[in-house]
Amino acid sequence: MTVLVVEDEKQIRDVLRRYLEREGFAVLATGSGAQAIELLSGGAVDLAVLDLGLPDVDGTEVLRFARAQTHTPVLVLTARNAVEDRVAGLRMGADDYVTKPFSPTEVVLRVRAVLGRTQGAQRGEESAAGYGGGRLRIDDARHEVVFDGARVELTATEWGLLTALAAVPGRVYSRYELVNRVLGYEFSGYERTIDSHVKNLRHKLGSAGTEVIETVVGVGYRLGLDRDR
CATH class of the missing domain: 3.40.50.2300 (Response regulator)
Known part of the structure; x- marks a missing residue:
């Protein structure tokens, strides 16, 4: 929370x-x-x-x-x-x-x-959440991410970044918000470090990485998959 x-x-x-x-x-x-x-x-x-x-x-x-x-x-x-x-x-x-x-x-x-x-x-809801019709699944209890049927091994920072974006799918998060939440920094000079973590996360998600983590030019990033109902 x-x-x-x-x-x-x-x-x-x-x-x-x-x-x-x-x-x-x-x-x-x-x-x-x-x-x-x-x-x-x-x-x-x-x-x-x-x-x-x-x-x-x-x-x-x-x-x-x-x-x-x-x-x-x-x-x-x-x-x-x-x-x-x-x-x-x-x-x-x-x-x-x-x-x-x-x-x-x-x-x-x-x-x-x-x-x-x-x-x-x-808080009684299921710990695992699905996105994009089951393509992406994030399980908080198991600290596990599965994309297109394959488990994705993430660093602590990549996990924090993905779960932050998944909190409200489609909502655009600024670099300030992401670096504040994921890394704990409050200074604008550190905000660009988020870009390198996004790049690594996209790489681990494969060819669809840029579809899952979308760039909104001049603003920040958002999760490009809707949450499953």
């Missing part, structure tokens, strides 16, 4: 990313409210940990967008510890509220609790 950490202090972002990834979550991270809205719009975020004191867009606007537009659960993280602030955040749709200073372990436990309440029923 993917957690979006929206926090303008990089040190706090890094700490939360480390603790969440240690517990098995995929993590997207940003210090920008505008970029948080863009990432939420993609539909691949299961929960947002949101600081209300952002430098560009007020965190309450991000909270309103998350709840009204994408129905994403939100754990508010803020230095605003007055009772009226906590009540206001909950009334705007926050699922839980943690004030600074905080324990990273407590944040992880609260993330799990919120996800357990909001999405527990959805």
Whole structure:
């Protein structure tokens, strides 16, 4: 499951990313409210940990967008510890509220609790997913990919890249999003490294590699196969 950490202090972002990834979550991270809205719009975020004191867009606007537009659960993280602030955040749709200073372990436990309440029923589905009429099959439980009947051996980065694209087939992911999710970097200078991983992944998928991982010029990449129903 993917957690979006929206926090303008990089040190706090890094700490939360480390603790969440240690517990098995995929993590997207940003210090920008505008970029948080863009990432939420993609539909691949299961929960947002949101600081209300952002430098560009007020965190309450991000909270309103998350709840009204994408129905994403939100754990508010803020230095605003007055009772009226906590009540206001909950009334705007926050699922839980943690004030600074905080324990990273407590944040992880609260993330799990919120996800357990909001999405527990959805996690009973089969771990394997098919795409393109069965051509591509991704099995999370077995950490296995099969394409056109043959098992495909992937590196950890290639697995992360493919599963990120498969989260919402047809949706275009920017290089920033992919490098953020798969490699954990937040700096634009690293974004082009995704291109080499895409090239390797396509090679392993054979002659149809460019059909499976499509390039959207000037934007990024998308999975070119629809998810089987």
